[in-house]
Amino acid sequence: MCGIVGYVGEKRAQGVVVEGLRRLEYRGYDSAGIALVHDGRLAVDKRAGKLANLEKAIADDELPPASVGIGHTRWATHGPPTDRNAHPHPGREGRVAVVHNGIIENFAELREVLEDEGHELISETDTEVAAHLLEREVSAGVDLTTAMQRVCRELEGAFTLVAVDAADPSRVVAARRNSPLVVGIGEGENFLGSDVAAFIEHTREALELGQDQVVTITRDGVSVTGFDGTPAEGRRYHVDWDLSAAEKDGHDWFMRKEIYEQPRAVADSLLGRRTPTGALHLDEVRISDEELREVDKIIIVACGTSFYAGMVAKYAIEHWTRTPVEVELASEFRYRDPILNHSTLIVAISQSGETADTLQAIRHARTQRSKVLAICNTNGSTIPRESDAVIYTHAGPEIGVASTKGFLTQLVACYLLALYLAQVKGTRYGDEITEIMDQLEAMPAHIQTVLDNDSAVYELARSHVDTRSVLFLGRHAGYPVALEGALKLKELAYLHAEGFAAGELKHGPIALVEEGLPVLCVVPPRGRDQLHDKMVSGIQEVRARGARTLCIAEEGDTAILRYADELIPLPKVPVLLQPLVAVVPLQLFACELATALGHDVDQPRNLAKSVTVE
């Protein structure tokens, strides 16, 4: 939610900042802007709409050759996406400029105070008050770092702020509370970014900041303090991916590239999890085996696609460990006063590690003495930092707003957690765990087989450009897959798409079925239980009412042939692992249909990659 860049060094800041914004545009694309400091003056340019609008404006306006600058790409909260509400926001005399991510909750009262003092605020944003407050401080004679510390002590809410002062071209100053910010450490230059993608082409050395910290970057140094001015230290780390991971690599969309990266992402997320004796080993889990044995309830909290990964996890954890699992939307969790204690394990799933709803859920859980284990793809992000343990997924950067490889690797981490708990609690024998691990390690090849059949799915998608509504049905672990398929179609193709548990259909939703309605059916593998046969009955029921059934089913499933208008085959895999292959055609379907409809797949309307406001 909003991308922020800061630079000070020897290069021309304009190029560095705009390039950084391009790599962060997936975080928000309602407007973009830049502020440069040159010859004691600020040059600010900002435009509503995508970054391309700003780039065009900059080309016409010819900005000065500054070597200090900040930039912003916005996901609007306060005030519509207009030029005026775009960041950066200057202070009263145009000496300080500020970019911001988050929400300043007490902005209305601060604005009132400033207006009483005669300040004229011209935007509808909460950000502009920070610019005026900072400028008031530096005009009174303190440096920008001190000004930032003082102002942050007055602010409530969640924010990352980055500021420059025209009178001090040596530094860029930033602050964070509950909102992301990382420092890029270069030679003779330093960077700030909402995430490392902002500066990955210049440096892979990064500094993670803590809560309520102010950071000052100059050409030659980085210094960190608390809001009270006490010196502090960030955690330095090396980014283990490079520029190529942040490029499309010949694909039309990041999302499509990321779909095809899934076999590798799944393999990487499984790597190094077994000891030479065959036991499962999760090195980031800092909760003792004894504490894990005492866990008598697990609550999974997550949002969106990560929530659906949690729903799949429930089937696996309960089946393998016999421990009860609840899955809850993070945004609802703390408001219902959940029953928690020290033997409740909270599992927070988040690709970005910055989702505000999930972060607030784990904070609440920790106040109730529950342990928190995070499943996360982003090193250095807030959710793993505030958790007792973390299983990192190794998907590499996910830039497409619609999560794909993030989801598959979250599933892998959930399976690993379930098996680890089974090992610790002794609910499965070692050889059973070994067998399931072998099956998991075979999954990248199965996912590749599904990807190799992409043309059939693409053709199917293109034949649905006139469709206005699609239903998705699934059962058991296929039910969350149906929900995820529907979410992908909603967010990318802007279609009415709904996922249902197939057995629930006859209790109401079947009334939606009419002649020609496409119904995508995720068919469970044939097994000893009745899952498959029950699903076939559900398919018959919708078909009898005129639906066109698009079935995703295990290869060789002859029972489904008679009832499928279209059939996408899946490799034979165990029912609990089937989501890893079954969701892939649904991702391809949504990506291709949205492309055929002329939509921007990587930047769907109204969305942002990481949702850092509640």
Ligand code: M6R
């Ligand atoms: O970064 P997180 O996994 O916490 O994000 C959660 C959701 O915002 C995210 O999965 C969202 O639903 C995606 N746009 C889905 O494609």
